[in-house]
Amino acid sequence: MDPAINTDPFDLAVIGGGINGAGIARDAAGRGLRVLLVERDDLASHTSSASTKLAHGGLRYLEQGHLGLVRQSLHERGVLLRTAPHLCRPLRFVMPQGQRPAWQLRVGLWLYDRLAGQGPLPGSSPVALGQHAAGAALQAQHRQGFVYSDAWVDDARLVIANAQDARARGATVLTRTRCIRAARAADASHWQLELQAAGSRPLPARCRALVNATGPWAARFLHEATPCPPRHRVRLVRGSHIVVPALFDHDHAYILQNPDGRIVFAIPWQGHYTMIGTTEAEHPDDPADARASALEVAYLCESVGRYFRRTPTPAEVLWSFAGVRPLLDDGTRNASKVSREHLLDLDTASSKDGAALLTVWGGKLTTYRAIAEQAVDLLAPRLGSHAPAWTAHVALPGGDIPSGDMTTWLAGLLHRHPGLPPRLLQRWARSYGSACSGLLDGVHTLADLGEEVLPGLHARELDYLIDQEWARSAQDVLWRRSKLGLQFAPDGIEAAEARLDRWLLERLDGDRR
The missing domain is CATH 3.50.50.60 (FAD/NAD(P)-binding domain)
Incomplete structure (x- = not known):
């Protein structure tokens, strides 16, 4: 200290x-x-690394009458898209018609668009799911719905x-x-x-x-x-999520209405997975010990199974995580309706x-x-x-991308570094944004990145995470900063974490000597 x-x-x-x-x-x-x-x-x-990873207005808060919160959230969504385009990106959502009538959904989405104001994201519209790529993963009875815009954000x-x-x-x-x-x-x-x-x-x-x-x-x-x-x-309310092998092969997310009035998201995750969440359960224990319970995992699988052709099972869950939300206790009995x-x-x-x-x-x-x-x-x-x-x-570190155009900026990054794997450059671009310039200074080949401590994780990046981002453990690196932990889960994660912890300890001990 x-x-x-x-x-x-x-x-x-x-x-x-x-x-x-x-x-x-x-x-x-x-x-x-x-x-x-x-x-x-x-x-x-x-809590801040255990969210649903969305920058959104909270469509369901309209139903609860929290128009001010929705308006403010939509404004802040726009700020994030401008000031951190590497960490926050647009995401289109598909809402199959479920428990609520179509007219109610149409009115709610119209209001959501109005509260968002003029911006770069397209507005909502009805969709015939039988003629849309997002419909292929759904059961035959889900033929009508809506699409609308929100954004994904890397919370940690x-x-x-x-x-x-x-x-x-x-x-x-x-x-x-x-x-x-x-x-x-x-x-x-x-x-x-x-x-x-x-x-x-x-x-x-x-x-x-x-x-x-x-x-x-x-x-x-x-x-x-x-x-x-x-x-x-405050009321401590646990939100749990699960990650399973991909349930669909397109870039839209889903918002699914459940019979109990709650909604569950199914979100494309790292190209190979689907993240499903969240629950809302009272959490009387230490927030540091929050874990997804077996009942919550089953609930999330069942919620998706009401809509998708393939129902994931608890045995397929590759990773689960939970965070505890500190919500102001307003006397509402139902945790999902607490402001x-x-x-x-x-x-x-x-x-x-x-x-x-x-x-x-x-x-x-x-x-x-x-x-x-x-x-x-x-x-x-x-x-x-x-x-x-x-x-x-003012842009956040790494967010000073010209015009916020990540597609063009990433294409330039790939062009300037043909000797590096595109997948690695894409991950670095999304993680570090313009700070990639420093990380890649003098780098022409993989050998220039130093030892590959774990697949896709080299000494040069680890040195940066230690020196610039306060990383000290394998958990810090694999789950919060690089998001590489999932590629080792569930069977190989313990060995991967142990190897990385040994490397980090040697590096930090060397710094202290």
């Missing part, structure tokens, strides 16, 4: 390295504030990009470090923090304002680390100039940037910064 953190106080300390914490750190650093971001595990190691890499930009703008980012204690100074002018990295002694730090962006742990952090009891309640709205709770110790504590309650992946902007708008003036909001118009 950097010993410099216990000298001058930070303006702002953000506890929690998920999407909200990383987004707030980036926004605040860009406004000239001295920022500390603290994450007890790896960045995006829990989105967190990494925000943390990278925060650091580039002066923020200090500490991973695998706990904030074990936070207390206001006697004069309430600042917070006194006690931080502890794995295997290290506690180290003090100070900050003028504190942000609790710990997601599912927000209430626990307040209880255990601060003298401030939580003023709101995805967020709340920013500012505690100022009854003093205009007191050391503020801001807790982020609720929220959703798509609206993280707007949440961060609102949070910094609240805190920045108290900390002496009157710089305007800026993140809606």
Whole structure:
């Protein structure tokens, strides 16, 4: 841990390295504030890497009357497509006519298009599935439906990009470090923090304002680390997903209506698989231990089986994952109907100039940037910064692709590096965007990438992930940063992770010597 953190106080300390914490750190650093971001595990190691990987308005939220949330989410979808075209891309969805009447779906999609406003994505339209490529995978009775637009996003890499930009703008980012204690100074002018990295002694730090962006742990952090009891309640709702061999061979996704009123997505994944999700189940246990239950796996298989010609079975599941959403408890009995709205709770110790504590309650992946902007708008003036909001118009690291045209940019990348496998270049382009230029500097052949530690994973990329993206373990690399873990699942993943962990340990030990 950097010993410099216990000298001058930070303006702002953000506890929690998920999407909200990383987004707030980036926004605040860009406004000239001295920022500390603290994450007890790896960045995006829990909820923020276990989403359905969609940047979307939330079509079903229209039915629940949350028009403001849908409008904001659709606006943020557009921001992501502009500022991170390597991490966020358009995706067309097919909605077979199911439990709801056609007129209701048509009206809902018309409103969805209107709320999205003018943009690059095509609007919705009816589709005769018997004459569309997406109909071939469906059972014969599903002949009519609709298509509409939303977007796919790499959730974990989105967190990494925000943390990278925060650091580039002066923020200090500490991973695998706990904030074990936070207390206001006697004069309430600042917070006194006690931080502890794995295997290290506690180290003090100070900050003028504190942000609790710990997601599912927000209430626990307040209880255990601060003298401030939580003023709101959250419901911890587990969302589980499964990945199976591809159920279809085209680039559209499906949104499927279930008899219980829920919807399930079936999304093309890495060219060879289909990702299916999500469930919504109360999660009374530690969010770090979230796992897809056997009942949830069966539910997802059955949900898809109502529509597809081939019903996947639990035995075919190659990978499953689950994340716990911290939803504001609005008293709704059904977990699937709990609002995805967020709340920013500012505690100022009854003093205009007191050391503020801001807790982020609720929220959703798509609206993280707007949440961060609102949070910094609240805190920045108290900390002496009157710089305007800026993140809606500035590309994330790797996102400065000319005109956002990934197709043309990727074609140029392939042309400039004919000695490298196209599949590797395509993955790097989607993972690192314009940062590929640095990774590929001086590279002409595969040999220039160094040792191939695992198939498709070379030393040059691993060095970058360690030095620039805080990667320290095989889990960090295979599941959150490169998404290569699935090619070893399920039978070979333990051996692959063990080999990679040994390589990383040797590399990190060498750095310390």
